Amino acid sequence: MIVGIDLGTTHSLVACLKETGPELIPNSLGEYLTPSVVGLDNAGELLVGRTAQEFMVTAPERCVSMFKRQMGTEWKWTIDNKAFTAVELSALVLKTLKEEAEQYLGESVESAVITVPAYFNEHQRTDTIRAGEIAGLKVARIVNEPTAAALAYGLREQDQERLLLVYDLGGGTFDVSIVDQLDDVLEIRSSAGETFLGGEDFTSTIAARVLESKGMVYEHVEMKEPERLSRLRRECERLKRQLSSRDVASLRFPDARGHFLDDAETIEVNREQFKKWTSHLIGRADLPLRKALGDAGLKRSEVDEVILVGGATRMPTIVERIVEIFGKEPLRRINPDEVVALGAAVQAGLIDRNEHVEEMVVTDVAPFTLGVETTREMAGEYRSGYFMPIINRNTTIPVSRAQTVQTLHPNQTEVKVAIYQGEHRKTDQNLFLGEFQVKNIPRGPAGQEIEIRFTYDLNGVLEVEAMVLETKEKFQHVVTRYARGMSQRQIDDAIRSMENLKKHPREESANRYLLKRSERLYSELPWGEREQLDLMLKGFEEAIELQDEELIARHREALENFVNLFDFSEEDDNDPQSEQTDDW
Ligand code: ADP
Numbered sequence: 001m002i003v004g005i006d007l008g009t010t011h012s013l014v015a016c017l018k019e020t021g022p023e024l025i026p027n028s029l030g031e032y033l034t035p036s037v038v039g040l041d042n043a044g045e046l047l048v049g050r051t052a053q054e055f056m057v058t059a060p061e062r063c064v065s066m067f068k069r070q071m072g073t074e075w076k077w078t079i080d081n082k083a084f085t086a087v088e089l090s091a092l093v094l095k096t097l098k099e100e101a102e103q104y105l106g107e108s109v110e111s112a113v114i115t116v117p118a119y120f121n122e123h124q125r126t127d128t129i130r131a132g133e134i135a136g137l138k139v140a141r142i143v144n145e146p147t148a149a150a151l152a153y154g155l156r157e158q159d160q161e162r163l164l165l166v167y168d169l170g171g172g173t174f175d176v177s178i179v180d181q182l183d184d185v186l187e188i189r190s191s192a193g194e195t196f197l198g199g200e201d202f203t204s205t206i207a208a209r210v211l212e213s214k215g216m217v218y219e220h221v222e223m224k225e226p227e228r229l230s231r232l233r234r235e236c237e238r239l240k241r242q243l244s245s246r247d248v249a250s251l252r253f254p255d256a257r258g259h260f261l262d263d264a265e266t267i268e269v270n271r272e273q274f275k276k277w278t279s280h281l282i283g284r285a286d287l288p289l290r291k292a293l294g295d296a297g298l299k300r301s302e303v304d305e306v307i308l309v310g311g312a313t314r315m316p317t318i319v320e321r322i323v324e325i326f327g328k329e330p331l332r333r334i335n336p337d338e339v340v341a342l343g344a345a346v347q348a349g350l351i352d353r354n355e356h357v358e359e360m361v362v363t364d365v366a367p368f369t370l371g372v373e374t375t376r377e378m379a380g381e382y383r384s385g386y387f388m389p390i391i392n393r394n395t396t397i398p399v400s401r402a403q404t405v406q407t408l409h410p411n412q413t414e415v416k417v418a419i420y421q422g423e424h425r426k427t428d429q430n431l432f433l434g435e436f437q438v439k440n441i442p443r444g445p446a447g448q449e450i451e452i453r454f455t456y457d458l459n460g461v462l463e464v465e466a467m468v469l470e471t472k473e474k475f476q477h478v479v480t481r482y483a484r485g486m487s488q489r490q491i492d493d494a495i496r497s498m499e500n501l502k503k504h505p506r507e508e509s510a511n512r513y514l515l516k517r518s519e520r521l522y523s524e525l526p527w528g529e530r531e532q533l534d535l536m537l538k539g540f541e542e543a544i545e546l547q548d549e550e551l552i553a554r555h556r557e558a559l560e561n562f563v564n565l566f567d568f569s570e571e572d573d574n575d576p577q578s579e580q581t582d583d584w
Pocket residue numbers: 007008009010011012169170171172173198199200203237240241242244309310311312313314315336337574
């Protein structure tokens with residue numbers, strides 16, 4: 001079985017294709033959205049998802065989130081003398097989703113389509129594949145998130161001829177794609193985006209402004225009082241979501257240890273204020289829009305429909321801006337948190353040649369320019385480090401293009417071909433992908449010609465071939481996503497060290513989650529209720545200790561009722577998932 005996985009900055013989802021269409025797979029807590037959060041509790045046991053998210057509020061130093069932003073870098077998260085790369089943390093999330101899917105479907109899941117922001121570069125894509133492999137998944141295809149969203153809409157709304165703009169604002173990334181739909185053929189015309197713009201930046205901005213009003217600086221608080229910051233961020237997140245459906249909302253300001261004492265101050269924020277605070281972020285979203293339209297050679301008036309993707313598009317300020325730009329209300333017929341995973345499942349069906357999606361065709365584009373380094377002669381001097389594009393960004397893939405270069409010196413017998421990706425004139429600002437040497441060039445005057453051909457396939461494998469035109473001798477280099485960085489042995493080692501992490505049995509995950517959630521709630525309650533909660537927690541813990549199922553169930557129910565009553569942070573959350581409604 002091939003599943004589709006949306007490996008998000010803040011949330012991840014898994015889906016599969018059924019006869020009736022793509023369907024999301026719930027996790028062991030019965031939810032579709034699994035927070036992309038990893039933690040190690042004090043006993044060194046691994047927590048992933050909601051449980052880790054709850055634990056992060058009380059123990060921010062033992063948890064990590066937003067690691068998708070570190071894909072393609074050497075960044076590491078260290079805890080208890082163990083270091084985790086972004087690839088390994090992503091692998092832990094993927095492995096959890098794989099296991100949840102296997103449990104739910106009752107069959108083994110060997111392979112997955114994983115989505116990435118259209119604007120991910122080669123290193124970030126390679127890292128995503130590697131994370132899949134470490135999680136024990138064969139990565140059948142890496143698909144751009146907006147492309148997946150277009151597939152989900154395309155399958156549901158065939159028989160349409162229209163130009164779609166996919167506007168995807170998630171937790172940490174912003175992506176725009178322009179898609180031509182002709183019945184069941186989807187052609188991606190262009191993509192643009194920003195890997196450092198998302199809903200989390202709106203949350204951070206609220207937190208920074210609130211702290212500022214107290215004479216505090218975000219970065220200092222983050223370093224010196226991490227508990228205060230993590231609790232405040234949680235409050236800001238709740239406030240932000242509330243402001244999506246009402247004009248005024250309030251948050252409680254935690255003390256230095258992250259507690260809300262009985263006299264904790266309440267701060268009110270209204271929509272107008274929020275809009276002003278975050279206008280710089282809205283402005284940053286305009287540039288990729290312009291770039292995507294420009295690359296597709298389109299005017300904004302030519303866009304027929306704007307599709308909303310990503311939880312952060314629920315903010316009214318985003319919708320207002322879209323209406324301002326395009327003069328029409330955007331579409332949200334499919335839940336914006338879920339549409340990417342559903343589309344990934346459609347893509348999985350296409351690869352599996354599933355009869356229910358057979359007629360659909362989708363073509364994608366290369367998100368960045370690919371080329372080689374050249375040397376230029378300037379005022380009698382040779383300067384190297386210039387980028388010569390061969391495949392331009394937003395060219396439809398698969399594609400094969402060639403360019404001819406020449407030797408610079410008489411009797412030059414070798415030329416180095418260095419391959420880069422990016423939009424800068426100088427190679428040192430672009431991403432290096434690999435290099436190889438062309439030899440045996442016949443001696444003679446300068447200007448011997450070498451043809452360099454780039455072939456970029458659907459799986460993102462780039463094959464570079466250089467041919468000495470006079471002798472027809474060929475030299476080859478393949479930039480596969482599988483070649484960079486880790487060897488098979490290193491992958492095996494990573495798999496083994498992940499298996500060595502202590503983990504709760506899956507059946508216990510609901511109990512673990514309730515425990516962490518109650519512990520988080522504890523410090524938010526007034527003294528009287530705290531004592532009550534403490535007693536109930538003790539009863540629940542004892543029941544778990546005794547492994548008495550009946551006793552556990554009884555205590556769990558009482559504790560759950562109590563927590564639901566006092567934990568108002570869950571109110572105003574987004575609608576029940578997966579109701580594919582036209583309005584939310
Ligand atoms: P990703 O794909 O990057 O994980 P998601 O699509 O899950 O992101 O979107 C997560 C972001 O959406 C978070 O920053 C979250 O705060 C934001 N978000 C979710 N619901 C709302 C809402 N009702 N109002 C405002 N922002 C929201």
